[in-house]
Amino acid sequence: MATLELYQVCKHFGASTALTPTSLQVADGEFVVLVGPSGCGKSTLLRMIAGLESPSGGEIRIGGHGVNAQEPSARDIAMVFQNYALYPHMSVRENLSYALKLRKLERAEITRRVDWAVDLLGLQPLLARKPAELSGGQRQRVAMGRAIVREPQLFLFDEPLSNLDARLRNHMRVEIKQLHRRLGTTTVYVTHDQVEAMTLAQRMVVMNHGRIEQVGTPEEVYAQPASTFVAGFLGAPPMNLLAAHISTDGTHVLVDDLAPLPLPAPQPALAGRAVTLGLRPEALLPAVDGRWPLTLNLLEALGGELLLHGSLGRQACVLRVATTASPWREGDTLRVDVASTALHLFDAASGQRLAP
Numbered sequence: 001m002a003t004l005e006l007y008q009v010c011k012h013f014g015a016s017t018a019l020t021p022t023s024l025q026v027a028d029g030e031f032v033v034l035v036g037p038s039g040c041g042k043s044t045l046l047r048m049i050a051g052l053e054s055p056s057g058g059e060i061r062i063g064g065h066g067v068n069a070q071e072p073s074a075r076d077i078a079m080v081f082q083n084y085a086l087y088p089h090m091s092v093r094e095n096l097s098y099a100l101k102l103r104k105l106e107r108a109e110i111t112r113r114v115d116w117a118v119d120l121l122g123l124q125p126l127l128a129r130k131p132a133e134l135s136g137g138q139r140q141r142v143a144m145g146r147a148i149v150r151e152p153q154l155f156l157f158d159e160p161l162s163n164l165d166a167r168l169r170n171h172m173r174v175e176i177k178q179l180h181r182r183l184g185t186t187t188v189y190v191t192h193d194q195v196e197a198m199t200l201a202q203r204m205v206v207m208n209h210g211r212i213e214q215v216g217t218p219e220e221v222y223a224q225p226a227s228t229f230v231a232g233f234l235g236a237p238p239m240n241l242l243a244a245h246i247s248t249d250g251t252h253v254l255v256d257d258l259a260p261l262p263l264p265a266p267q268p269a270l271a272g273r274a275v276t277l278g279l280r281p282e283a284l285l286p287a288v289d290g291r292w293p294l295t296l297n298l299l300e301a302l303g304g305e306l307l308l309h310g311s312l313g314r315q316a317c318v319l320r321v322a323t324t325a326s327p328w329r330e331g332d333t334l335r336v337d338v339a340s341t342a343l344h345l346f347d348a349a350s351g352q353r354l355a356p
């Protein structure tokens with residue numbers, strides 16, 4: 001196990017910047033998830049940690065030692081990819097032991113490690129099969145086994161579940177979490193899936209356009225998104241983001257012609273300012289004497305809960321309510337309330353969090 005430290009690591013491909021100078025510290029044994037939309041630089045960052053890509057600048061340290069000049073094979077890292085990268089002509093057992101044979105480990109040690117991984121991942125019935133005779137989930141499990149037998153200092157995962165169907169993805173997600181609990185190996189896990197990130201991460205790193213937007217526990221990032229990007233990326237459906245401004249006395253937020261919404265605390269510094277008001281779908285509550293009218297355009301029943309799509313003033317908005325049967329119909333106007341403690345304010349131009 002080891003710590004991982006990045007200092008001002010960046011990457012350019014010709015004239016284009018894949019990663020702006022980025023710093024991050026990962027503690028020994030920590031499970032960190034890099035999450036962000038496709039093309040934001042996650043794989044580039046992971047590949048630089050692995051040594052498959054060299055940084056344009058900055059320093060990478062593993063276990064306190066600079067590794068910029070080290071070959072991938074010298075870094076004591078195991079990486080699991082989306083496409084599994086198993087050797088098609090080898091059996092599962094051979095796939096698991098191959099890297100250890102290359103490293104000239106003793107036979108007894110190879111057997112010990114392979115048996116251990118086989119046991120841990122339930123691979124016993126598959127040992128004689130070739131990759132072509134395995135399902136997607138089984139291949140993914142073999143790929144993880146191949147990483148585990150190396151007993152690396154650091155695990156790197158690049159979207160390992162993206163090729164699996166939803167049910168299997170949920171199952172493997174739980175397996176990966178349990179595996180980390182048992183092994184305690186420092187892990188950096190890349191995904192574009194916010195649910196995977198929220199459920200797996202001890203700390204998540206939200207990336208956008210080649211830079212880090214926010215680092216924190218899933219709870220912190222969800223409760224206090226640092227920007228409209230983060231607010232709109234996490235949560236399904238994501239936070240409602242409404243164009244608004246602060247009253248000239250700094251005590252209320254104003255959305256279109258709706259009744260002013262009191263701020264939890266006066267914000268004299270923001271008086272008169274254009275803002276984006278963020279409200280989670282669960283923060284808006286239908287109430288007979290609610291503050292605002294909401295015109296309902298569309299109802300989505302999701303079993304245990306209901307999504308109400310409507311308009312607040314002139315802006316689209318979604319509510320999530322915990323009920324199975326809807327007392328409302330499309331076209332209805334209902335009243336909604338919002339707890340003033342539930343509001344988020346962002347700068348209208350930059351999208352950066354202002355308050356609370």
Ligand SMILES: Nc1ncnc2c1ncn2[C@@H]1O[C@H](COP(=O)(O)OP(=O)(O)O)[C@@H](O)[C@H]1O
Nearest residue numbers: 013017018036037038039040041042043044045
């Ligand atoms: N080998 C490469 N050559 C040129 N551009 C690249 C290369 N690899 C990645 N990029 C670019 O760098 C950016 C980040 O890519 P990537 O790290 O793969 O994103 P992600 O994994 O978040 O989807 C993208 O704009 C991508 O097109």
Ligand SMILES: [Mg+2]
Nearest residue numbers: 039042043044
């Ligand atoms: Mg990628």
